[in-house]
Amino acid sequence: MKKLQLIIVREFLAKVRNKTFIIMTFLSPLLIIGFTALIVFLGKMNNETAKVVAYVDDSELFTNEDFKENEQLSFLDFSGMTLEEAKAEALKSNVYGLVYIPKNDSLQLIAKQLQFFSSDSPNSSIVRNIERRIEERLTKIKLSEMGILPSQIEQSKYEVDVKLSNFTGESRSKFVNEMKAVVGSIAGYFIMLFILIYGTMVMRSVIEEKTSRIIEVIISSVKPFELMMGKVLGTALAGLLQFVVWIIVITGIFFFLAVFFDVNLAADRADMTAEQLAALSESSGQMQLVFMEFMNLPLLSILLLYIFYFIGGFLLYSSLYAAIGAAVDNETDTQQFMMPVIMPLILGIYVGFATVLNDPHGPVSVIFSHIPFTSPIVMLMRIPFGVSWWELLISMGILILTFIFMIWFASKIYRIGILMYGKKPTYKDLYKWLKY
Amino acid sequence: MSSILSVKRVEKSFGNFKALNNVSLEVASGSIFGLLGPNGAGKTTLIRIINQITLPDSGEVYFDGKKLNQEDIRFIGYLPEERGLYKSMKVGEQALYLAQLKGLSKQEAVKRLKFWMDKFEIGSWWNKKVEELSKGMAQKLQFIVTVLHQPKLLILDEPFSGFDPVNANLIKDEILNLKNNGTTIIFSTHRMESVEELCDYIALINKSNLVLQGNLIDIKKQYKSDTFEVGLQTDAKEELFKRLKNQFNVSYSNFKSINNDLKISIKLPENYSQNDLLLSLTKQAVVNHFVEVIPSANDIFIKAVQEN
Known part of the structure; x- marks a missing residue:
């Protein structure tokens, strides 16, 4: 047993005294955090530039309201041009893509004949976003044709939010599985x-x-x-x-960052509307629930x-x-x-x-x-x-x-x-x- | 003669290859025992069995009268032919580690290590890394590490390799010193002149079998061929040679001499004593040189291996 102990100590010291080992012990957490920050930063940068998409609406059913810009997308109205002209213009002005809505009496056929042109293969979330906008408008038109008022449609919408709890009645976060x-x-x-x-x-x-x-x-x-x-x-x-050193260093850095960002959050909060504050407190309530679940x-x-x-x-x-x-x-x-x-x-x-x-x-x-x-x-x-x-x-x-x-x-x-x-x-x- | 180590009918095979075949040895306490044999004969396997690195398939090894066991490790020191040290470890630390593995306490190891390092004039290396040492320096350290725990039995496999003549001499003196202090030494080498110089007993292993064992002097007696080197002062060498050839089994020989003699070797005829031969020679010429040919360890080695 004494020999085993001698060997363990020697092996341990041989590893721990090694220069590479010492450097990696302190460098790795910094690298991990650095890379995480870099990825977050790059991801943000990528999202910040909204894509511009042009559209030609031959059906004349759509309004600017349907093509409101959001974080991801903004729109150019090319209506009035023929499809060929619009394509040429789209290429020239270097937009991300071109949506073509054909003229047709049947809403069903419009839905089927919709086209999207782009030089690169398009991002699927952008395509889905455009599809959703058009679906929404077509549905509204169909419903009003059936005699339902837009206000009635609004009223008939529900937002469902299931509150989870276990059988003893303690509430539970939806994120618990995650x-x-x-x-x-x-x-x-x-x-x-x-x-x-x-x-x-x-x-x-x-x-x-x-x-x-x-x-x-x-x-x-x-x-x-x-x-x-x-x-x-x-x-x-x-x-x-x-x-253990890695965990301590990483936790330390995150703790430091958290303190740092909390200050920023408080500063932001002063500018927030009541509505935003409510949303924030709900999400921090969620955080609390997740934390409680964890505990x-x-x-x-x-x-x-x-x-x-x-x-x-x-x-x-x-x-x-x-x-x-x-x-x-x-x-x-x-x-x-x-x-x-x-x-x-x-x-x-x-x-x-x-x-x-x-x-x-x-x-x-x-x-x-x-x-x-x-x-x-x-x-x-x-x-x-x-x-x-x-x-x-x-x-x-x-x-x-x-x-x-x-x-x-x-x-x-x-x-x-x-x-x-x-x-x-x-x-x-x-x-x-x-x-x- | 009491023996510190007895190897009894040891056998060891690796797969289909038989490395040791029914080998028995007795190593006398306080002697230097030469373990000889050509490359691949099985010496290293036998040494590893004595060190309990390998277990024999059959047969027993007795150390100091008892069956060899793990406790005996601390009484045995081993300098393998393929030796080395941890390169990135410091000299002092490394020696202490190895000594403690042999069961020495740390304080005792420090004390002895200082003594040895001063003796070899390497005291200033304590905090140097082994990779900074020259080959000869590392060999000195290796020798110290081997003897630091004052083993009763020291097994040295080619101890002089890597040393310059000055340091080789230093090590040789230390080996003799250890012997005088009662350490038994098993000495495995291919350098026959050092066998001649150091060994009291030898054993020769060839092709997994023990072919020869015993006191070096007895073995020499056994291998001598009753041949004498003779230098005769004469003006007519050829005539004398022819004459002698009719009488004895004679051949030309070559040995160092200051005289311009007829140099021959003569095999002693049966029922002749040395004196009879000398008498017969003195009648024919002046005898300047008359020496019995004693086989060297080298001759014995070659002869035993070839006969086998």
């Missing part, structure tokens, strides 16, 4: 990231011992199994430290389960990484063995995003949250939605059994691999080593 999905996917994504980054680190450190040839000196003092476990645990500790989740048991799956998943994968590192002489030779390790991780993330978020208790989600290679990711995603305890027990049991088996398996390959030099091993060789 919130759970976000909590679950962040956790799942993090563990994948953690395994990929620090698993590779374990592998590199095994290769380093092999290429520097210190390995034979070390294993004349400790059992290969102790060395492997020390490496895995030491690296995991360094990784956890880095993750209502069994946070402690979720945290404990996260830690369990984090450790379980990491032990499972990093022992494989260690075995791969032991089998090869240099990092380029690892390619052939990496595929089968990375595949289940990617599969887990895709299955998680594709199925868990829509149907957390569907058969695919349930199956993948029991397969040990995907369960750390998929089960983590499912946990916020509530998973029955016996399902958790089965999944955790399978994970424990598998990682014990995997560590045994990896240490067999490791034991032989670290003393093998020269030849690039094949899967057949690895199989043979298991029997030495």
Whole structure:
């Protein structure tokens, strides 16, 4: 045990003292926030320029009212031109597109014969926006033909807003599922990231011992199994430290930004109308509900389960990484063995995003949250939605059994691999080593 | 002679390849034991079994009279042929780490490390990274690391490789020093002159089998062919040679001498003693040189491997 502790400390210090590691620890959060800000900024810039669309209304049924500009779109009236003239003009004045509304007695046929011209393939949300405007007008015309007054139409509109609550009467946000999905996917994504980054680190450190040839000196003092476990645990500790620093730095920066923006919001509020303020307080009420829902989740048991799956998943994968590192002489030779390790991780993330978020208790989600290679990711995603305890027990049991088996398996390959030099091993060789 | 290490009928296979076949060895306490053999003979496998890096398929190893176990690791020091250190770790820190892995306490390790580093005049390197050291410097550090925990049994695989003659001599003196202080040393090398110089006992492994084992002097006696190098002072070398050839099994020989002699080697005939031979020679010429040919470790190695 004392030796294991020595190895863990050495591995931890070797990682933590590494310059790249220190730089990445503090640089990564800044990069993450910087990129997020950049994406938000670019997205805004993109939306700010409204697209100009021209229209030719031969039907003479539409008014300016129907083509009111909004944030996304503004309109030019080309009515009176023939379609050919309008097309030429549209090209010349470099507008985004041209809507052509033909003349026809039948509203049905107008609806079918509507055309949109543009040089690029048009943005589907713009097309849908235009379609909706025309639909609305045509519907109104038809209704008034049927003798219904526009005011009656207005009166017959209802805005439905379902208030959700559970059976005990506590109200609940509509965004609760989204919130759970976000909590679950962040956790799942993090563990994948953690395994990929620090698993590779374990592998590199095994290769380093092999290429520097210190390995034979070390294993004349400790059992290969102790060395492997020390490496895995030491690296995991360094990784956890880095993750904690990331979380603290990111939270700190967001907190700072929040304080900063709150001041701005208060300044804006002075200029707001009563109506806008009401809307704002409703949305902050929604926020509060989401927050309350979040606090209502069994946070402690979720945290404990996260830690369990984090450790379980990491032990499972990093022992494989260690075995791969032991089998090869240099990092380029690892390619052939990496595929089968990375595949289940990617599969887990895709299955998680594709199925868990829509149907957390569907058969695919349930199956993948029991397969040990995907369960750390998929089960983590499912946990916020509530998973029955016996399902958790089965999944955790399978994970424990598998990682014990995997560590045994990896240490067999490791034991032989670290003393093998020269030849690039094949899967057949690895199989043979298991029997030495 | 009490033995510190007994290897009994050890066998080891890797797949279809038999690396060691029924090998038994006794290593006398306090001796220097040369473990010899051509490349790929199985020496490294045997050394790894003694270090408990590899387990034998069958057979046993006894250390200090008891069956070898994990506790014995701290009494064994091993300098492998393929050696190295953590490149980005500092000299002092690294040596302490390796010593602690051998079971030494930190304080004790610091004390001994200072002693050794001063002895080798490398005390100022404590905070240098290993990658900053020259190859020779790193080898010195490696040697220190191997002996720091004062092992009862020291296994040195090609200990002189990478050293210049001055440092090689320094290491040789240290090895002899350790021996005088009671350390048993297993010494594996291809340099026969150092075997000659250092080893009390040797064992030779060839193609997975032990072919030779014992006291170096006894083995030399066993391998000597009762041949004598003779230098005879004469003016008529050819005639004398012809005459002797009728009498004995004679061939021309070449050895260093200040005289312009007829240099020959003569195999002692059966039922002849050395004195009989010398007497017979002195009757025919003046004998300037009369020495029994003792096979060198090198000769024995080559002969044993070829015979096998």
